Structures are given as C-alpha cells and as structure tokens.
Amino acid sequence: MNQEMNGVELENHQEKIDYVFKVVVIGDSAVGKTQLLSRFARNEFCFDSKSTIGVEFQTRTVTIKSKVIKAQIWDTAGQERYRAVTSAYYRGALGAMLVYDTTKRQSFDHVARWVEELRGHADNSIVIMLIGNKADLVDLRAVPTEDAVEFAENQGLFFFETSALNGDNVEPAFFKLLEEIYNVVSRKALDCSNGNANENNGGLLKGLKIDVKSGADFEVSEIKKLSTCSC
DSSP states (O other): OOOOTTOEEOSSOOOOOOEEEEEEEEESTTSSHHHHHHHHHHSOOOSSOOOOOSEEEEEEEEEETTEEEEEEEEEEOOSGGGHHHHGGGGTTOSEEEEEEETTOHHHHHTHHHHHHHHHHHSOTTOEEEEEEEOTTOGGGOOSOHHHHHHHHHHHTOEEEEOOTTTOTTHHHHHHHHHHHHHHHHHHHHHHHHTTOOOGGGTTOEETTEEOOOOGGGSOGGGBOOOOSOOO
C-alpha cells in the first residue's frame, strides 16, 4: 500500500531499522483506540469488536525522512480497573495518541485527566497527539472541533480528527506523530554529539539509535500480542 506525504510502507524490506519508537494509544474505553491501531497497522476495521484487556501491541515499519522506523504501538485498555496496570507501560514511550470519541462528550471531558496521567508517568519530551475519532458520525457529533483545537493549543498537543471506519486522517495522524518523534530524537542526538546530553534524556539515547524496552522485560501474563480485533 502506497503512503502519502511523510512515510512509505516497507513491504518485505531488508533494510536496517534505524529507530524503534514506542507509542502508546490511550483514552477512555470504546472510543476506538484498537480500531485506529488496526487501521494503521493492517488497514483493517473489525465490526465485531471486544474490549481490550490489559495491553496489546502491533508494529509497522515505515520510512520517514529517509530513515527506517519501526513503530511499536501499544494499545492500553481504557477501563478504570486497568489504569494501575497500564501506567507501567508509559515508561519508554516517545509518543502518545490520546483518543476521544467525537460523539461522546464525556470522553473528551476526561482528556485533561489522561494528559495529567501521561505527563506524570512519561518522559517530559513525549510527543502527544490528540485524536477526535468517529468524525464520520456527523449527525451524532457532541464535541465541536473548536473545543478540541482550543484544548490542544493550550496544552501544546498536535490534533487530528479521524475515522477509523473509513480511514480518514488515520495515516496522516500517525505519520505526523512519528515525524515529530523523529524531530525530538534528532535534536537529542545532536545535543548528545555536542556533549550537551543530560540525565533528562531518560536513557532513551543509545549512541544515535533509539531502543524501547522489549516485551520480554514484562510479565508474560500482562502482554497479549494482537491477533484478533478488539476495541
């Protein structure tokens, strides 16, 4: 599948991976987090979906600015009872996609709390993308675009409205997030090469390559690699 603008799909590639970026997808339950991930990673949408339990992840390898980047995208359950479990998975994340449902005002009202939690657990340089999903349901809209734009501007977040159902803006949103992560990583690498690196880098830099903690470092029972469609 050919990609537009900032990224190119790498199918059966033999190229060396330059970077591995860990991205977490967070937000209330049933806002379409897993559907967004499935649309981006496999170009699929599953109508018969189930709630995500714990944490699942998928990967996709793309090129951005001539670099081969493997995006390791973690899908965290939105239910309150899993919040304590999933908080550990923010560690090492370079980017976050914070999703709300444009047809459910309450999911948008909770966004500020998710931002607070994210910034309390993640590195302070994490790139955050605010996503208003289900934008195709125009007649059911409960969150005006202007409200989300204002919040994103006040919090310093990037913002897209998407539809996981028909794919609108899913690719541009993910590629924009990955590109901004690359920009942050490049600046840190430059600082490092100039002797300006400090402890605030959080151990993310290893030479000029970025690595994320592998699944083997967590309890096996807490990780379920995505094999079926869930919401």
